[in-house]
Amino acid sequence: GAGVSQSPSNKVTEKGKDVELRCDPISGHTALYWYRQRLGQGLEFLIYFQGNSAPDKSGLPSDRFSAERTGESVSTLTIQRTQQEDSAVYLCASSTDATGPYEQYFGPGTRLTVT
Amino acid sequence: ILNVEQSPQSLHVQEGDSTNFTCSFPSSNFYALHWYRWETAKSPEALFVMTLNGDEKKKGRISATLNTKEGYSYLYIKGSQPEDSATYLCAFHFNKFYFGSGTKLNVKP
Numbered sequence: 001g002a003g004v005s006q007s008p009s010n011k012v013t014e015k016g017k018d019v020e021l022r023c024d025p026i027s028g029h030t031a032l033y034w035y036r037q038r039l040g041q042g043l044e045f046l047i048y049f050q051g052n053s054a055p056d057k058s059g060l061p062s063d064r065f066s067a068e069r070t071g072e073s074v075s076t077l078t079i080q081r082t083q084q085e086d087s088a089v090y091l092c093a094s095s096t097d098a099t100g101p102y103e104q105y106f107g108p109g110t111r112l113t114v115t
Numbered sequence: 116i117l118n119v120e121q122s123p124q125s126l127h128v129q130e131g132d133s134t135n136f137t138c139s140f141p142s143s144n145f146y147a148l149h150w151y152r153w154e155t156a157k158s159p160e161a162l163f164v165m166t167l168n169g170d171e172k173k174k175g176r177i178s179a180t181l182n183t184k185e186g187y188s189y190l191y192i193k194g195s196q197p198e199d200s201a202t203y204l205c206a207f208h209f210n211k212f213y214f215g216s217g218t219k220l221n222v223k224p
Binding site (some may be wrong): 045 | 166210
């Protein structure tokens with residue numbers, strides 16, 4: 001079946017502009033995660049959604065970052081007033097149940113470059 | 116903040132060499148430890164999910180061991196091939212996932 005998809009694959013934006021990143025999880029996966037990887041660093045947790053529960057937003061680095069998910073489907077990550085330090089690869093992952101040690105399935109990522 | 120360390124940061128080996136790298140994680144409140152392989156221009160792919168102390172998992176030439184009491188996991192690759200070149204990530208799973216910065220493996224033909 002189809003895997004996790006993300007769009008766009010690449011995004012170049014000017015400092016100060018808003019960007020929206022999209023993630024389509026695997027159908028039926030209740031848990032959805034957003035991560036980012038800045039150059040030379042590890043994967044940094046941003047936010048996760050589990051079913052209809054309130055999302056865990058503890059990893060969002062500032063109030064310029066927000067994310068939404070409609071039910072158990074598509075999620076969008078929005079970055080307002082982008083800064084150069086926001087440049088990173090943004091990865092989305094989904095899994096069948098966040099409460100079990102189930103593996104995550106990752107999308108191909110969105111490479112964001114803020115100039 | 117949970118600290119997950121991976122070493123070495125990068126590794127260059129010749130085709131046919133066997134190699135191993137380390138993931139260190141907190142030894143308390145253990146739930147699961149995940150290993151992923153991340154090839155350039157592709158998505159991270161799950162290799163192993165490990166939950167039991169002393170557990171050993173194997174997939175082809177790749178295997179992993181787990182010591183939850185001392186807080187480490189080893190990943191072994193036997194007879195490395197160029198297609199094994201990738202970044203290997205471990206993730207400590209406790210409520211959410213805490214990733215290490217990865218070990219970048221380059222296998223030269």
